Amino acid sequence: MSKHPATPAAGALQPGLVVAAFGRHCLVESPDGTRRICHPRGKKNAVVVGDRVAWQATGDEGSIERVEPRRNLFYRQDEMRTKSFAANLDQILVLIAADPEFSERQLARSLIAAEAEGIPVLIVLNKSDLQPAFDQAWERLESYRRMGCEVLPLRLKGQTAAETERGLIELEQHLAGKTTLVLGPSGVGKSTLVNRLVPHAKALTGEISRALNSGKHTTTSTTWYWVDGTRSTALIDSPGFQEFGLNHIEPMQLAHFMPDLRATLGHCRFYNCTHLHEPGCAVRDQVMGVEDAGRASKEKSIGDNRYRIYGELFAELSARRSY
Numbered sequence: 001m002s003k004h005p006a007t008p009a010a011g012a013l014q015p016g017l018v019v020a021a022f023g024r025h026c027l028v029e030s031p032d033g034t035r036r037i038c039h040p041r042g043k044k045n046a047v048v049v050g051d052r053v054a055w056q057a058t059g060d061e062g063s064i065e066r067v068e069p070r071r072n073l074f075y076r077q078d079e080m081r082t083k084s085f086a087a088n089l090d091q092i093l094v095l096i097a098a099d100p101e102f103s104e105r106q107l108a109r110s111l112i113a114a115e116a117e118g119i120p121v122l123i124v125l126n127k128s129d130l131q132p133a134f135d136q137a138w139e140r141l142e143s144y145r146r147m148g149c150e151v152l153p154l155r156l157k158g159q160t161a162a163e164t165e166r167g168l169i170e171l172e173q174h175l176a177g178k179t180t181l182v183l184g185p186s187g188v189g190k191s192t193l194v195n196r197l198v199p200h201a202k203a204l205t206g207e208i209s210r211a212l213n214s215g216k217h218t219t220t221s222t223t224w225y226w227v228d229g230t231r232s233t234a235l236i237d238s239p240g241f242q243e244f245g246l247n248h249i250e251p252m253q254l255a256h257f258m259p260d261l262r263a264t265l266g267h268c269r270f271y272n273c274t275h276l277h278e279p280g281c282a283v284r285d286q287v288m289g290v291e292d293a294g295r296a297s298k299e300k301s302i303g304d305n306r307y308r309i310y311g312e313l314f315a316e317l318s319a320r321r322s323y
């Protein structure tokens, strides 16, 4: 945040990028890097981090006059409300770890939400120093690698600095030039990662929450960080991975957003097959038995873990629609 933001002529619309949002305030960055607090004008100009906007100066602050069309909007939706994480993303990094043990259900949910918006996902498994937990977790991700998901190992702590650096260099190559939303459950090393990639992240977060909340200390919400000096690589840190509601997804659409199931679609006997019980179902034909789980099988392409998650989610999404 510059102390002397350029003051454009009143009335002129300026382009900007939303780098933090808190209630009705947000922080907008101009192309020259200066930042100022802005307020959306009217309900339709509500913004999320990553939005490109046109704003107008009103004294030291600004008013958002227009939100540019979004390439995508990543959000979750439960019974009570819709929560938008961020807009205009190139990819989502889901950070999990050998410990605490990750919930595959939660992982699958975030992947489905990303797929529904057409946003690629990168899974990063941290704490490779913790054995045998790491190998077991890696094994549990077999279905995800098989369906084409990129999974990277990482070690942010431990004795071997060389290993940490190798992991980080590979990760940085995947982040370069892109805008990446980082999601992850508590305790996986998310703050450690953000602080490694953005050395001043902590100070910056404090500065932003003070600016947006008139000096009061708040838990920060979603925040945009530049990783490099040329401002081409960005990380968006967002809390709220726990309850990942998918109410916005139709049960009959679910299989389309699970790449391993999607690969077999179009071959079921019934065009409106739910893949739960119908005869001649091409999806069910591809489900591995429990005894095949974790092993690549030539004949079958869908892990029984994935099919179980599909069934549970289908039931959950159908129940919500029946009342």
Ligand SMILES: Nc1nc2c(ncn2[C@@H]2O[C@H](COP(=O)(O)OP(=O)(O)OP(=O)(O)O)[C@@H](O)[C@H]2O)c(=O)[nH]1
Binding pocket: 126, 127, 128, 129, 130, 154, 155, 156, 157, 158, 184, 185, 186, 187, 188, 189, 190, 191, 192, 193
């Ligand atoms: N063994 C091991 N511990 C790690 C590694 N990376 C991070 N940790 C530890 O894991 C714990 C959690 O790390 P944080 O960065 O605070 O995790 P977080 O995901 O931000 O968690 P919250 O603050 O709860 O959201 C800390 O004690 C870290 O030191 C790793 O590669 N190996």
Ligand SMILES: [Zn+2]
Binding pocket: 268, 269, 273, 274, 275, 276, 278, 280, 281, 282, 283, 284
């Ligand atoms: Zn079917």
